[in-house]
Amino acid sequence: MTDVVISPFSNSDIRDWPLNHYADLVGLLLASDPEIRVSVIGTSTQKLRAHEIVRAHPAPRVANDCGRLSWPEVVDLIKASACVISNNSGVGHLSGHLGVPTVCVFGGSHQRHEWRPLGASVMLVSRVIGCSPCQLDHVSGSPYGKACLREIAPETVSDAAVRVMARAASKDERNVWMEGDAAAVERADEPN
Amino acid sequence: MTHAPVQLGEAARRRAAWIAAMRLGRLAFYSGPLPWLEVGAEEASAPDEAYGVVCAPFRLEEAADYRTTLRTWFRLVRVGGHLIIAVSHAFLHDRQLALPSRWNPRQRRLYTPGSLMEEVEEALAPNSYRVRQLSDLDDGYDYDLESDHLPIGRSDVVLVLEKIAPVRWQLALTPYERAAQPIPDRPDYQFEPPRTRVEVEMAMQCRQVLILKLDHLGDFIMGVAALERVRALFQGAEITLVVGSWNVELAQGLGLADHIIAFDVFPRNSSEEVVDVPGKGALFQATVSAEYDIAIDLRTDPDTRPLLRLVKAGLRAGLGSRSRFPFLDIFLPVDSSHSEAEGAREFLFDHHAFAAQGSAKPTAHRLVSSAATVERDCAIVWGPYRTLRAGRYIFEPHLDVEPGAGGLLRLDIALDAERVLERLVDGASPVRLPFTVEAEGASFEFRIWTVDGAPALDFSFFGGRLIRQGAAAVLHQSESSLLLMELVAIRLQRTGVLAEIDAP
Incomplete structure (x- = not known):
């Protein structure tokens, strides 16, 4: 089994990718690999929102684990997972810190150069949009209905997740990226 | 019967008994003449919304995919009809906190009313149903029977859902969501064509x-x-x-x-x-x-x-x-x-930056106040209410007082309306008022008052000069370049x- 952890909630709704996109993403992930199982994590108060993500998907492969795990259990789950998909939030930072393959769906409210999760195992998905960074905390303040996240397609995130897992599988060292990731740069394994 | 799983035939018998009891007992209200279906093998091909009652006794606990199963059952119910689900109660029937079940080898989950409702809320769209009944059924239950015996009497959780017509509104994700009003899809300006970018972090090797x-x-x-x-x-x-x-x-x-x-x-x-x-x-x-x-x-x-x-x-x-x-x-x-924060700064205010009581007469370059007409129960001049950064300041009012007139004026400085300094003056010498702004953003105010018990003075007020002390809070040149190298590293x-x- 390939365990994918989705952490769809941050402390600020302006940073959260829409729930329907997460729901579609889960469908794409399940279709991409019959071995994939998904765990949606969050607090007990986020469980109702997580229902919207898992509802359309088979229970044996997609679990709503919001409120079911203690923090140490969350850490263990992340360590053991094949991929973590998150917003700009604490779980994304933890996952990158632990070197776990991570896809971070990063909204336009904050500057990704300042707040992105660090780590060579992190793949950052964000939108080029003229109104970013707006520095807003709440969706209610967004004059464009959080277009910076709304316009990120589930297919893009799913592709990134598949890619980040494939790289981790093809290289034992998770922080080494294969050639062709970016044309102009190469990964240095040894100190400069 | 002790410590032995029930036979599969026993499960069928239990379901049949449950259906029969439903028609007579407390659930009879829901089992009327409407077309009804006991779920089994045929519901996958059954038409949508065809049944007034869909009854599912002891099926959910055996379903691997409870979400799909619940959705399938619910699909069969017509609006106004009921889905009736019964599951074995973990505390009454199984009398255990973890699987495997002692009585049913096909059982996949243990249920309480709470866990049953949780699965339903996960599986079915909000506001597609109303919960009409959720209860423990323990009719005839023998509480004295040891837990290693198959229970006698009802030992179920029952849930009755009524399917309702779709509502026209949607649930808000958060209370902060803006009211329904047209929101532009995206800004009408752009610095480069919109696209989704996927990036990774690359370390660089510099030769x-x-x-x-x-x-x-x-x-x-x-x-x-x-x-x-x-x-x-x-x-x-x-x-x-x-x-x-x-x-x-x-x-x-x-x-x-x-x-x-x-x-x-x-x-x-x-x-x-x-x-x-x-x-x-x-x-x-x-x-x-x-x-x-x-x-x-x-x-x-x-x-x-x-x-x-x-x-x-x-x-x-x-x-x-x-x-x-x-x-x-x-x-x-x-x-x-x-520049900016580190340097000493001088700010000049002319008298237009200040307000004055009615007795003071403004001219093109000054305010003129007469001792004969001044009102004594309020400030004569006040202003300029400028927001100041934290730091040390000196305010030098440009005040022209007729020397030797024998009167007094009281000058004070207030920050955020709190007086921090006052000085009595008779016009004999220039006045410099030093003060410190502790809190960034304090509102600075200078005021001129009469003095109780002393004659007022004739004076002209031209404004003032505010000087901010330079902040010696800079990095050494070597520190700046070292910090840059650390950042590069x-x-x-x-x-x-x-x-x-x-x-x-």
């Missing part, structure tokens, strides 16, 4: 390193620590150091660079000759023409930063903000402009540089 340290002897000495850091950071690299001709010998003596290029972007004595950095650009470009992986300007003043733009380098690093130097890939945004070795995958 050709260019360092600019183009200033004078003292500056160079203060930059030695940073140059040592350069050598330590780029141990295997070829380092080229560009310095003023006056520093070549010193640079060679340090032995920290593999190549040293002399380039005089400044005059040797800047106080005697004109500095023209932009005018030296073409010559600089011709002199420093090789290609480098990284180019770093170690000068703290920003005036040489534009030279970095002329260098052929994969990365450019320097002090200052990217908003000012957009070509910098690695930038330490410290204010090296020796962090960026190259730890945080990396973002690089877009499949960039257009």
